[in-house]
Amino acid sequence: MDRNTENLVLELLMKLKSNMIILVVTHKIKPALIADRVYILEDGLIVKEGTTRELLDGENLLSSAYREIVQF
Known part of the structure; x- marks a missing residue:
């Protein structure tokens, strides 16, 4: 998925998540950062x-990946 399409899908999911449960399986960081709960x-x-906050404050795959992109 290109960046624009990903942003469009994520915006749609943000609008829908108050009305339903949404399960997203991803290897990308951006969807994980907007999730209510993350399972690694x-x-x-x-x-x-x-x-997301709990995981970013600890040592795990999400926090490591996040630190890598923030360094750029």
């Missing part, structure tokens, strides 16, 4: 879960 999977198992 490794080898098919949940190894970390929490709010």
Whole structure:
């Protein structure tokens, strides 16, 4: 998905999430950053879960990936 399409889809999901449960499976950071809850999977198992803020404050795949993009 290109950046513009991704932004359009994410805007739509933000509008819809107050009316329904939305489950997004992604390897991209941006959708994870707007999620209410994030579950990090490794080898098919949940190894970390929490709010975006909780995960960004700890050491895990999301916080590591976020630090990499912020450094640019």
